[in-house]
Amino acid sequence: MREELAALFAEFTYGPLTLANRFVMSPMTRQFSPGGVPGDDVAAYYTRRAMAKVGLIITEGVGVDHRSSIGHGSMSEENIPMLHGDAALAGWRRVVDSVHRAGGKIIPQLWHMGELRREGTPPHPGAKSMHANDMNETEIADVIAAFVRSAANAKAVGFDGVALHGGHGYLIDSFLWAGTNVRDDAYGGDILRRTRFATELVQAIRAEVGPDFPILFRISQWKLQDYEAKLAETPEDLAVIVEALEGAGVDIFDVSTRVFSLPAFAGSEMGLSGWVKKLSGKPTMTVGGIGFDKELAASFAQPTAAIDNLGKVALRFESGEFDLVALGRALLMDPAWVLKAQAGAPFEPFDITAYGRLD
Numbered sequence: 001m002r003e004e005l006a007a008l009f010a011e012f013t014y015g016p017l018t019l020a021n022r023f024v025m026s027p028m029t030r031q032f033s034p035g036g037v038p039g040d041d042v043a044a045y046y047t048r049r050a051m052a053k054v055g056l057i058i059t060e061g062v063g064v065d066h067r068s069s070i071g072h073g074s075m076s077e078e079n080i081p082m083l084h085g086d087a088a089l090a091g092w093r094r095v096v097d098s099v100h101r102a103g104g105k106i107i108p109q110l111w112h113m114g115e116l117r118r119e120g121t122p123p124h125p126g127a128k129s130m131h132a133n134d135m136n137e138t139e140i141a142d143v144i145a146a147f148v149r150s151a152a153n154a155k156a157v158g159f160d161g162v163a164l165h166g167g168h169g170y171l172i173d174s175f176l177w178a179g180t181n182v183r184d185d186a187y188g189g190d191i192l193r194r195t196r197f198a199t200e201l202v203q204a205i206r207a208e209v210g211p212d213f214p215i216l217f218r219i220s221q222w223k224l225q226d227y228e229a230k231l232a233e234t235p236e237d238l239a240v241i242v243e244a245l246e247g248a249g250v251d252i253f254d255v256s257t258r259v260f261s262l263p264a265f266a267g268s269e270m271g272l273s274g275w276v277k278k279l280s281g282k283p284t285m286t287v288g289g290i291g292f293d294k295e296l297a298a299s300f301a302q303p304t305a306a307i308d309n310l311g312k313v314a315l316r317f318e319s320g321e322f323d324l325v326a327l328g329r330a331l332l333m334d335p336a337w338v339l340k341a342q343a344g345a346p347f348e349p350f351d352i353t354a355y356g357r358l359d
Contacts (some may be wrong), residue, residue, distance in 0.1 A: 003346050005314050009111040009342060012055065012323060014251060014283055017161060017214045019055035019105055019324075020270045023338045026254075026287050026326040027058045027109040027163070027218075028133070032358045036063065036082035036123065038091040040204070043098040045358045048335040050104025050195075053342070056324070057104055058163050058216070058254070059095075064090040066146035068129050069112040070076070071121035081148040083108060090155055096158040103150065107161040107216065108154050110147055114171025115180070116224060127309060132174040132181045132188075132197075144201050151205045155213055156293030162205065162213065167220030169229075172198050172355075176241060177231050178225065178260075191232075191240045199248035208251035215249055216285075220271060221255040227258070227297065235265055235275055242280040253280060254326065274321035285318075287326035290351060291337070296329065303351040310341055335359070 001009060005092075012019040025046075032042055046057050063070035064320040082088045087309035092108070099106040114133040131141060151162045166172040174180040175197035181188045187196050199215075205215060219242070223229045232238035243255065255273035264272040287296045292312060294304040313325055330337045332355070334348040 001342050005310055005341065007318055008310070008314055008325060012283075014227070016212045017056075017105065018306035020053060020103070021055040021338070022324050023053075023055045023341075024285055024324050024326040025049050025058055026328040026333045028328055029333055030060045031078050031079040031089075033081035033091070033269075035087070036080065036085070037087045038081045039097055039177055040094070041358050042081070042091070043095040045103050046106060047098045047104075048094055048111055048359075049331055050099045050102035050106070051167065052336045053338050054104065054327075054331065055338075056160075057099060057106040058326075059106065059108045061165055062108045062150070063080050063108050064112050064143075064146045064150040065125035066112060066130075067116055067124040068221055070123070071113065071117040071127075071129070076232050077326075080111075080267075083110070083153050089153055092154075092159075093157040097273075100158070105160045106107045107159050108313060109163040109165050109218070110150050111165045112147070112171040114174050130171055130217055132171070140197060140200075144149075144197075144204050147198075147201055147339050148204050148208045157210050158213070161216060161251075161252060162209070163218065164177075164202070164205075165218050165306050166314040167199060167218045167224045167249060167254075169223035172201065173220070173223065173231070177229065179201065179223070179229055191265060192244065195241055197245040198224070199244050202245060202248035202250055203289075214251045216254050217245055217250040218254040218256055219262070219276065221252055222258060235279065238264075239279040242276050242282075244283070246280040246282055248350060250282065252278075252324070253277070253282055255322070256288070258297070259289040260286045261289070261316065271316065271321055274316070277322060283323040284321075284327050285324035286313075286322040287328065290325065290327055291330035291347060299350060300352065306347040306349050308341075308347065318327065329354075348349045
């Protein structure tokens, strides 16, 4: 093993969750679950990563038990899995059991697209899309109940925790972000009131799943609507958000950035995951640009090379900025990426066609 990376291969324990190392498979939409049901190919896809020593797998976004949770959006999502209904739950149970037999840990990312879902799109074309500004209190309660049902289902089929997609402009984030939340009631206005939907949702899930079922929460500055957006303009604003979420029951923050090493705020070199950890007191996971010389969006338009920037990752890890390291494109293109990093072997080149396969 490369000595400078040894800390990244140390065990991680938080409550009941113990991981063999600090590497996590980041959630990535795959569109390989016809009718919302993951099949044997999905089980094999995740199991290959577990067998290759990925410490934790976070699944692709899974539609919660609400009619407008998923549909066509900015990426024309189709065949997205669900976490409700007998067939889907049986499919996920096979996925979970297979990953566990391979020695891995796996949690689903619960997802509601909110306003990024286009009206009139399947699987429920007649369902009204949810917009933070237009939802009444009954609709808010219905969506929270849908997340709770899906979290309960995740626990029932054997997942090792649950992750909530609270970033990128999707429904939860659209309440948090001033750019999409202009409500003037208890769910909008100042930054603390904008956290109410998210905190009520986390509290409701915590009440359902109990104290020993880990809840992860994805948070981001950038949005699909605006890559340069800022959820929090200052550390003080960020503190309001993450302290509220921590108090509601979030265990680990999945801090989504386009480039993990970019400073989050003027006057400090610390990245966003470091600030979230400092302000919340909770473990954080970093992601963005690890293993490649271009960030995600640029890699679709420009030549992209595989690189080894784990030395920089290890330095920031050892400085205490984050506890876990998430990999997206790297693990999509090469299930054995973590083993290669451990051995110092060369990585597979960037291959954009991997997005259309379930290798």
